[in-house]
Amino acid sequence: MSIQTAPTPAPARSRDGSGLSFGRILRSEWIKVTTVPSTVILLAITLVVMVGLSTLYAWQLAVSVGFMADASPEMQAQMGGGMEMFREQALMAPASGYIFGQLLIASLAVVLIASEWGTGMIRSTMVAVPTRIPALLAKNLIIALIAFILGAGAAFISYFIAQPILSSEGLDFALTDDGVLRSILNTGTYLAFIAVISMAIGTLLRNTAGGVVTAIGLFFVFPVIIVNIIQGLADWIPDAARFLPTNAGDRMLMFPAEAAGQLSPLEGGLVMAAWAVALLIISLLVAKRRDV
Amino acid sequence: MIEAHELTKRFGDKTAVDGLTFTVPPGKVTGFLGPNGAGKSTTMRMIVGLDHPTGGTVIVNGKPYAGHRSPLHEVGALLEAKAVHPKRTAYNHLRALAATEGIPPARVNEVIELTGLGSAARKKVGGYSLGMGQRLGIAVALLGDPHTLILDEPVNGLDPEGVKWVRFLARGLAAEGRTVFISSHLMSEMAVTADHLIVIGRGRILADAPIGEVLAGSQQERVLVRTDDAGALAAALGSPGVEVRRQEADQLEILGLSTRSIAEAAFSRGLLITELTPQQVSLEDAYMELTGGEVEYRSQHMSAPAGSAPDEEGRQP
Numbered sequence: 001m002s003i004q005t006a007p008t009p010a011p012a013r014s015r016d017g018s019g020l021s022f023g024r025i026l027r028s029e030w031i032k033v034t035t036v037p038s039t040v041i042l043l044a045i046t047l048v049v050m051v052g053l054s055t056l057y058a059w060q061l062a063v064s065v066g067f068m069a070d071a072s073p074e075m076q077a078q079m080g081g082g083m084e085m086f087r088e089q090a091l092m093a094p095a096s097g098y099i100f101g102q103l104l105i106a107s108l109a110v111v112l113i114a115s116e117w118g119t120g121m122i123r124s125t126m127v128a129v130p131t132r133i134p135a136l137l138a139k140n141l142i143i144a145l146i147a148f149i150l151g152a153g154a155a156f157i158s159y160f161i162a163q164p165i166l167s168s169e170g171l172d173f174a175l176t177d178d179g180v181l182r183s184i185l186n187t188g189t190y191l192a193f194i195a196v197i198s199m200a201i202g203t204l205l206r207n208t209a210g211g212v213v214t215a216i217g218l219f220f221v222f223p224v225i226i227v228n229i230i231q232g233l234a235d236w237i238p239d240a241a242r243f244l245p246t247n248a249g250d251r252m253l254m255f256p257a258e259a260a261g262q263l264s265p266l267e268g269g270l271v272m273a274a275w276a277v278a279l280l281i282i283s284l285l286v287a288k289r290r291d292v
Numbered sequence: 293m294i295e296a297h298e299l300t301k302r303f304g305d306k307t308a309v310d311g312l313t314f315t316v317p318p319g320k321v322t323g324f325l326g327p328n329g330a331g332k333s334t335t336m337r338m339i340v341g342l343d344h345p346t347g348g349t350v351i352v353n354g355k356p357y358a359g360h361r362s363p364l365h366e367v368g369a370l371l372e373a374k375a376v377h378p379k380r381t382a383y384n385h386l387r388a389l390a391a392t393e394g395i396p397p398a399r400v401n402e403v404i405e406l407t408g409l410g411s412a413a414r415k416k417v418g419g420y421s422l423g424m425g426q427r428l429g430i431a432v433a434l435l436g437d438p439h440t441l442i443l444d445e446p447v448n449g450l451d452p453e454g455v456k457w458v459r460f461l462a463r464g465l466a467a468e469g470r471t472v473f474i475s476s477h478l479m480s481e482m483a484v485t486a487d488h489l490i491v492i493g494r495g496r497i498l499a500d501a502p503i504g505e506v507l508a509g510s511q512q513e514r515v516l517v518r519t520d521d522a523g524a525l526a527a528a529l530g531s532p533g534v535e536v537r538r539q540e541a542d543q544l545e546i547l548g549l550s551t552r553s554i555a556e557a558a559f560s561r562g563l564l565i566t567e568l569t570p571q572q573v574s575l576e577d578a579y580m581e582l583t584g585g586e587v588e589y590r591s592q593h594m595s596a597p598a599g600s601a602p603d604e605e606g607r608q609p
Contacts, residue, residue, distance in 0.1 A: 018394050019361040028391035035384035036377060120375040123342055124385070124432065127369055128392045130341045130358035135392075291343040 022134055029138040033146070039108065043146065046104040047154050050097030054158030057096040058165040061089055065169040088255045090171040091180060094159040095187040095253040101154065102194045102246070105147045106219060109198035110211035112143060117206040126292050133284050140199050140280060147195040152188030159184060179257050182265060186252035189269060193249055193276045194219065200279035203287050219246045245275040293318055293471055294339060294440060298348035301334050301495075308334045310495035311348065316473045318439070321466045323486030323503070324475040327583050331495040332475040333371070336444050339473075340369050352440055362393050364436030370429040370443045378418030382409055382428045385417060390435055403431040408457075422449030430458070440471040447481060459485045479579035483507075493583045506582070515551050517544045518567035519558065525565075528557050545571075 033039055065086050113136075116122035129135035159175065166172045175181060197218070202211040223244050231238040241247055242263055251268025258264055263271065294316035301309040309331040316322045326332050337343040339350050341357045349356070353366050360366045376385050386400045404413045407427040412420070417428065426449050433441055443462070447455045462485055466472045476482050482489060482503070489506045491499040499506050519525050522544055526536045535547040546554060551568050558565050 018365060020363070020393055024394050025392050028388045031384060031388040031391055032377075032380075035381070035388070036379045038379060115377065119377045120372060121377045123371060123375040124389060126342060127340050127371070128364055128389050130360075130363050289344075291337075 020129060020131075020134070022138065025129055025134050025138045026141065028128070029135065029142050032139075033112065033142055039112065042104060042108050043150060046101055046108075047150055047157075049104070050101040050151075050154035051158050051161065053097040053100055054093055054095075054154070055161050055165070058090070058093040058158075058162035061086060061093070061171060062165050062169045065171060069169070086169075087171060087173075090162075090166050091173060091177070091183065091255045092253075093162040093166065094155040094180070095183045097154050097158060098151065098187050098190055098250070098253065101151060101187075101191055102219060103216065105150070105191050105195050106198040106215040107212050109143050109147075109195040110202035110215055111208055113139060113199050113202040114206060114208040114211045118208055123292055132288050136203065136284055136287055140196055143195045143199055144192040147191040148188035150188070151191035152185050155184040155187040179255060182257075183253040183255070186265065186269065190249050190252055190272070193245070193272045196276040197245060197279050200276075200283035203283035218244075223247050243271050245272050248272050248275075293354070294350065294352050294442075294473060296335070296339075296348065296350040299335065299338060299345055299350050300347035301331070301338060301343060302346045307495055309338070309345075312492070312495070312497055313348075314490050314497060314500055316440075316471055316490075317488075318471040319466060319469050320487040321462050321472045321474060321485055322488045322490060323482035324473060324490050324492070325477070325479065325482050325579065326475075326492040326498075327477060329494075330492045330583075332477075332492065333444055335492075336369070336371060336442050336473075336475060339442060340367060340371070342371070362436065364389070364393050364395065365438055366436075367440045367442060368433030368436060368438035369441075370426075370433045370446055372429070372444065374417070374420075374425045374429075376417045376425075376428065379416055381415060382413040382417055382420075382431070385428070386413075386431060386435060389432060393436065395436060399435065399437070403434045406434060407431040423451055423454055426450055427454070430461070438470070441465055441473065443472070443474045445475055445477070447476070447478075455481070491579075491582050498582050513548060513550055514571040515546045515549065515554055516567065516569040516571055517546060517554060517565060518542055519544070519563055519565050521563055524561065525558060525563050528561050528563070529554065542566075 065083075116125060125135050126132055159180075163172045173180060175184075198211070198215040201215050201218070202208070205211045205214060223241060223246055226237060226241040226244070227247075231241065242261075248263055248268040249272035251263045252265045252272075254265070296312050296314050299309055299312040300307070312331075312335060324332050324335070334343060338345050339352060339357060340363075351357075353360070357363060357367060376382075380388075383400065383404065386403065387397065390397070390400050404410065407430050409424070409427055409431060412424060417425065420428065426446065430443070430446060433443065441462075443458075446458050446462075450458060459481075462472050462474055466487070474482075474485065486503055489499060489501060489503050490497060491506065517525065519542060522538060522542055526538065526544060529536055529546060529549060533548050537545040537547075539545055551570055555565065555568060
C-alpha cells in the first residue's frame, strides 16, 4: 500500500485535456450499452425476428397470389383488381418487421434507463455527470442511433430475402421503385422515435415494468382501442387517432404514400417526431429537477 | 475543502438536515458521526448534487459540485456500495465512468490494483460480497485522483484487514493534502481514523471540534466508590452539580466530584472506603452523551398529545 505514506503536495485539480465533454459522455454511455450482455442479445434477437417476420410476410403474399392464380376464372373475376392490391402489399415486405421490432426496441429503451434507477447505477451516472442532461441526451442519442441502424438494416436485409420469394409470383420490385427506399429507411426512423419516446417514459416512471406497460399501451393498446372500439362514439375520435405516435409514424413506411383522410409520410413523421421531442424535453427537465 | 452554509433538506414535513453550517478542510480526516437517520447520507448526497437542498448552499473546492468541469477529479464519492448494474463487470463499470472525463484506462487498472479487486474486476458485480462491493465503491471514488473524498460508511461490510486498509488509505490521502470526509456511526472507528469530528443528531450539529476536544468535553469526572455505609456517603456527597448513582448495596458511582473530594468527605464523617476508582470515559460513552439527548428528546415527543402542532423545527412527532 504505497498510498499510506509520504505527505506530498496536494494533487493538481485537473489534468491536461481532462474534463467532461459530450463526446466523452457519449463514449461512456456506449460502453454502458455494450457491456450488459442481455442488451446485445436482445438487439440480435430483434434483428432476427424482424427479418424473419418480413420473410413470412412475403411468403404468405406469394402463397395467396399463387392460390388466386390456381382458382377458377369466376373466382378471379370476383376478386378483380386484386393483383394491384397485392403489388402494393408486396412493397410493404421490407418494412413489415417493424410491428414486432417496435415492441422489442420499446422494451429495450425502457429497460436501459429504468434499470439505472432499479440498480442504483443512476447515482454513479449522475455523480459523474452532475449536470445530468448531457448523460440522458447521450443515452437517448445512442439508443435512437441503434434503433435506426437496426430498423433500416433489418428492412434492407428483408428486401433482399423477400425478392426471390415474391418473384415466383411476379411481385418482385426494385430498390429504385417509387417509395421503396423511403419505406426501408423510415423503418429505422420509426424505431428511433419509438426508442426516444420509450426512454422518456422510462425516465419519467423510473420503473421497468411500469415503463414497458405504459409504452406498449401507448403504442399498441391505445390506438387499437380507439380505432376499433370507441371510434363510433364521436366523429373527432378517428380523426384525432391519426395523430397518435404510432398511427402517425407508420405513415412513413406505408403504401400507398398518399391516401384519402390519411397523413402523408412527411406529415406522419413530423407528428411522431413532435411526440418524441416533447416527451424527451419533459423527461430531461423532470430528471434534472428530481432528487436521485 | 467542503463548505456548507445553513444546509437544509426537508422531505415532505420531515426535516432530514436542519441548517448545517460546517467546513471540512483539506489535509485532515474529518469524521461525520451520528446515529442512524441523523442526516449524514442526505448531507453527503447534497454535497455531490444528488439531492437538491431545500435551503442553504454547499460548495466543494470553491464551486457547487455540478459547476466543476472535471467533477470526478474534484470529488471522489462512495455513497452506497452498489450503485452499479449487477450484470456489468467492475472493470467495465469503472471504464464507463472513467470515459466521461477521458480518464485513461491505465488509471482504471491502477484503482483495481489499489483496492485489491484484482481478478474479481472481470466478474459481474451482481455476485460480489458486501465487502467487494465496498472495494469497488472506493475504486470509483479514487478513479479521478480527486482532491476531495467523501466516503459514506466506507468500512461497512469490510473484514478486519479491509477496515485497517481503509483507515490507512484515509490517513494517507489526508497526509497528501486532500480533503477526506468520512461518515460513520462507530465512534471507535472515528477515534482511530479522524482528526476532527462533526457530530450530528436529527439533522443538527451537536459538536464540531478536534477529536480530542470532543472526548474531553464530554468527560465528566466519574468515580466508583465502595464503602460499608453507602447510604451515609451518598447523603454526605449530595450537593448541586453532583450525581450519585447507587449501583450495588456497597457501591456508588459519583459524577462531578474528584476522588480527593470524595475521600475528604468520607474522612470527615469517619466512613470507611474500601475502593476509590476514577473511571475512564469510553468513546462510546462520550458519543452516547452527545447524541443521547437527541434520542431522549424524540421519545418525549412521542408521548405528546395527538394532533399537537409541530415544534419550532417543523418536525412532526
